[in-house]
Amino acid sequence: MIAACPAWPVHCEIDLKGQVYRIQHTLHLNPLTMRLTNGVLDASGLPDGEPAILVSSDGAGQPESYDTAADSIDHIVLTGQLKADGIVLDNRNDDNIRAAAITLENVSISGFRHGLTFGSHAYVFGLSHVQIHNNATGLYTISGAVDAGERITLEDVNVFNNTLGVDDEGGMELDWLGSRLDYNAMTAVISGLWSFDGHIEISPPHSPPIRLHALVGQPAGSLFMTAGSFVIVSQSDGKASSDYWVQSDSPYSAIQFPARTYGVRGKIAVMNGPAPVYGPALPAFNPN
Numbered sequence: 001m002i003a004a005c006p007a008w009p010v011h012c013e014i015d016l017k018g019q020v021y022r023i024q025h026t027l028h029l030n031p032l033t034m035r036l037t038n039g040v041l042d043a044s045g046l047p048d049g050e051p052a053i054l055v056s057s058d059g060a061g062q063p064e065s066y067d068t069a070a071d072s073i074d075h076i077v078l079t080g081q082l083k084a085d086g087i088v089l090d091n092r093n094d095d096n097i098r099a100a101a102i103t104l105e106n107v108s109i110s111g112f113r114h115g116l117t118f119g120s121h122a123y124v125f126g127l128s129h130v131q132i133h134n135n136a137t138g139l140y141t142i143s144g145a146v147d148a149g150e151r152i153t154l155e156d157v158n159v160f161n162n163t164l165g166v167d168d169e170g171g172m173e174l175d176w177l178g179s180r181l182d183y184n185a186m187t188a189v190i191s192g193l194w195s196f197d198g199h200i201e202i203s204p205p206h207s208p209p210i211r212l213h214a215l216v217g218q219p220a221g222s223l224f225m226t227a228g229s230f231v232i233v234s235q236s237d238g239k240a241s242s243d244y245w246v247q248s249d250s251p252y253s254a255i256q257f258p259a260r261t262y263g264v265r266g267k268i269a270v271m272n273g274p275a276p277v278y279g280p281a282l283p284a285f286n287p288n
Contacts, residue, residue, distance in 0.1 A: 002027060002029070005030075005033065010033065011070055012033055013034075014034060014036045015037055015038050015039075016036075016037065016039020017038060020040040021039060022042045022044075023041055023042070023045075023046065023052060024045055024046065024047075025047070025050065026050050026054050027052065027053045027054070028054050028056065029054070029055050029073070029102065030057055031071050031102040032057050032062060036076060037072070037076065038074075039075075039076060040076075040077040040078075040079075041053075041078045043079065043081065043084060043112075044081050045081075046081060048081075048083035048084060049084065049085075052084065052112070053073070053078070053087045054088050055073075055090075055100055055101075056089075056090055056091045056092070057091055057093070057098040057100065058098070064095060064097040064098065065098075065099075071103070072102055073102060074103070075105075075106045075107075076106075076107050076108075077108045078109050079110050080110070080111045080112040081111060082112065084112055084113060085114045085115075085117055086112040086114065086115045087104070087107075087115075087116050088119060089116075089117065090120055090145075094146065100121045100122040101125035102125065104116075104130055105127070105130070106128075107130045107131070108130075109133075110135060111135065112135045112136070113135070113137065114135065114136070115133075115135035116132055117139075118139075118141045118142065118148060118152065118170065119142040119170075120145045120147060121148060122145070122149070123150040123152065124152070125152060125153075126152070126153040126155065127155070128155040128156055129156050130154070130158070132157070132158070132159045133162065135162045136162065136163050137163065137164045138159040138162035138184065139166045140166075141167070141168045141170035141191075142169065143169040145172075148172065149192060150173060151173050151175060152174050153177065154176050155178060155179070156177070156179060157176065159179075159180070159184065160181070160182040163184070163185045164184060164189070165186065165187045165188050166188040166190070168188070168189055168192055169189070170191065170192070171191040173192050173193050174194050175194075176195065176196040176197060176198055177197050178197060178198055179197070179198040180199045180200070180201075181199075181201075182201045182202075183201060183202060184202065186208075186209060187210050188209075188210050189210075189211045189213060190210065190212050190223055191212075191213040191214070192219070192221055193222055193224075194222065194223045196225045196226070196229060197228060197229055198229055198230075199230050199231075200230070200231045201232045201233075202232075202234070203233070204242060210223065210245055210246045211247045211249070212246060212253035212254075212255065213250070214249060214250035214252055214253060220250045220254075220275075221253050222255065222275075223255050223256070224255075225256055225257060226258060227259045227260075227279070228259075229258035230261075230262075231257065231261045231262070233262065233263030243272070244272040245271075246271050246272070246277075247273050248272075248274060248275030249273065250274065250275065251274040251275055251276075253273075253275035254275055254278060255271060255276075257277060259279075
């Protein structure tokens with residue numbers, strides 16, 4: 001069906017009609033012309049190291065265009081194997097007008113090494129109603145990505161039950177709206193500027209749930225949470241069991257904690273490291 005799609009400028013809808021398809025190799029989607037919708041993709045037989053879906057406008061005959069609004073991956077369930085990757089947005093062509101950005105909506109991604117990867121020329125796009133779960137790493141950003149990471153918006157996105165929820169190695173700007181980072185063994189590595197509105201929950205951790213890094217030549221990784229967000233270490237006895245929630249490597253990083261926290265004040269409190277803490281992090285919130 002993908003091979004049958006016409007060339008630019010014709011837009012092509014690949015409708016799976018609610019069926020289950022087993023894929024053996026990478027599906028290449030052109031974000032300038034293609035929409036993938038309505039079905040289940042089983043990538044459990046994918047070779048190690050391959051992505052199930054590669055979103056890229058690389059290739060001869062493509063226009064210089066920002067026209068990605070009509071194209072999406074939506075109403076798709078994607079399952080895989082833990083040595084392969086799920087959806088990768090990455091454009092190797094250094095013409096920065098070409099795109100690796102496509103709207104994701106009503107998508108579930110599970111069972112991969114990296115569930116969703118943002119690479120070069122992936123910027124200014126959105127995800128909504130997306131579930132990323134049971135992966136080694138849920139969401140991954142590529143180190144050294146070119147022309148990438150500007151204001152990626154995640155609305156009603158649930159990243160849960162991954163070994164590492166988010167590994168931001170590219171220092172990208174992620175805006176989370178009404179989203180959840182729940183029960184990942186480690187919540188996130190943050191190397192860019194995040195704004196977060198939502199819910200973060202974890203069982204009593206064995207390592208810092210969130211780590212803030214600073215990349216050379218970029219603003220230090222920082223997390224600014226809304227007052228309506230909620231941070232909880234889940235336990236049965238109502239006592240704080242986490243020594244700290246955030247580990248910082250740089251004094252130029254920052255954390256703004258929300259008004260509602262539970263179980264996150266141990267011996268060290270919210271932050272361990274040189275970065276400052278802003279906002280009403282104290283006193284801890286104890287629900288009735």
